Amino acid sequence: HILDMKTMRNGFDFYFASQDKAQSFASFMSKFAPMRIKTTSKLVSSDNHSNTANIKNTVVCDMVPLCRGDLIVADRRAKDGGAGRLSGRLALVNKVSSVVHLIDAAPPRDAESLSSITSELVPEKYWKGEKYYRLVLPPKRMVKFVVLDVEHCDGRDNSATYSGPQSGLDKYALADVEVAREADFGRNDETFRCVTHLGNLLNVGDYCMGYDLTATMMTALENMSCFNKGFDLPDVILVKKVQGVLGADEVEDASEDIKYQKQERSKSSRSKKKEKRRKKEEAKQRAYQETVSRMGFMDDTRGTDGGEEDEQLTETEVARGRAEFERQLLNDPEWAAELEIAGSLMDEMALDDIDENKDLRENLLNSSG
Numbered sequence: 001h002i003l004d005m006k007t008m009r010n011g012f013d014f015y016f017a018s019q020d021k022a023q024s025f026a027s028f029m030s031k032f033a034p035m036r037i038k039t040t041s042k043l044v045s046s047d048n049h050s051n052t053a054n055i056k057n058t059v060v061c062d063m064v065p066l067c068r069g070d071l072i073v074a075d076r077r078a079k080d081g082g083a084g085r086l087s088g089r090l091a092l093v094n095k096v097s098s099v100v101h102l103i104d105a106a107p108p109r110d111a112e113s114l115s116s117i118t119s120e121l122v123p124e125k126y127w128k129g130e131k132y133y134r135l136v137l138p139p140k141r142m143v144k145f146v147v148l149d150v151e152h153c154d155g156r157d158n159s160a161t162y163s164g165p166q167s168g169l170d171k172y173a174l175a176d177v178e179v180a181r182e183a184d185f186g187r188n189d190e191t192f193r194c195v196t197h198l199g200n201l202l203n204v205g206d207y208c209m210g211y212d213l214t215a216t217m218m219t220a221l222e223n224m225s226c227f228n229k230g231f232d233l234p235d236v237i238l239v240k241k242v243q244g245v246l247g248a249d250e251v252e253d254a255s256e257d258i259k260y261q262k263q264e265r266s267k268s269s270r271s272k273k274k275e276k277r278r279k280k281e282e283a284k285q286r287a288y289q290e291t292v293s294r295m296g297f298m299d300d301t302r303g304t305d306g307g308e309e310d311e312q313l314t315e316t317e318v319a320r321g322r323a324e325f326e327r328q329l330l331n332d333p334e335w336a337a338e339l340e341i342a343g344s345l346m347d348e349m350a351l352d353d354i355d356e357n358k359d360l361r362e363n364l365l366n367s368s369g
Helices: 019-029 123-128 248-265 269-295 315-331 333-368
Strands: 002-008 011-016 035-047 052-063 071-074 089-096 100-104 118-121 133-137 143-152 175-181 192-196 206-212 236-245
Touching (some): 011 019, 019 035, 019 052, 035 123, 143 236, 192 236
Antiparallel strands (some): 002 011, 035 052, 071 089, 089 100, 143 206, 175 192
């Protein structure tokens, strides 16, 4: 029976009528959360005449400050075995009960079994070597990824729908997974590959939450001596699957875009310069065609190559262009005067050509006669 409860800076204070009640409550809580229990006594007052004393008993429960989804580093220097098989590696907190259940955050492809990538951290071992179990990233630092490809490490077909256990360690399977950030999906070609324990749960197009180590500053990993020799830090770590799925067409389209962008990046600098010049010429040609169309002139080069892609001006477009051209002439008298002079000169040149052709024809006739 709880007499009172107060919220303190580092937890809660519960008040009981007797020490037995407090110890019973602490024992009950230890079944659901990993904690160490200490009992202390403090003399409040005493009466030497009646040989009585007022003693305050305190039952202290220190919970292990790890939550499900936390990414931690299990230092290889931890005493008493530390995190067992996961000492010297990155580990995910998979479950929290009376002990902390850990699973390898970057499991090897050739792991013998799932039990070889899991371990249990009991509260006593944690509190003995607290400094060797450092939090790297909390769950609030997770980002969402889109699954692009799943390949089971045991070589079995990954197209079949998983119908096995939905809880416990048996629901997991190792797989090599390719993912992309949801924020970058379809925008750039950056993808990541990693080995994860979520092989049975992930399919192409699924969403999952994980840690992006390439875009995160991690002070807890500044000293790499905490890892075993040969340990490679992964780019991403997948933690859990979330609701939502992309359609197969969307994934395929995005994959094609990613492949195309990779091909574009792999081009030589010479090819890139040639492509840039070609696009520049096309832009200049389009600007020229638009200017000719807007001013009402017909471009002599249009349709000369017989290509079906060449645009053809309709009568409406021609009429609209001529009207726009006449309107510009009315607004710019100087330009109109210059065009009139140019037209007169062209007419005179045309008449001179006609006279020359006539004289040439007469000379030819006279010489033949």
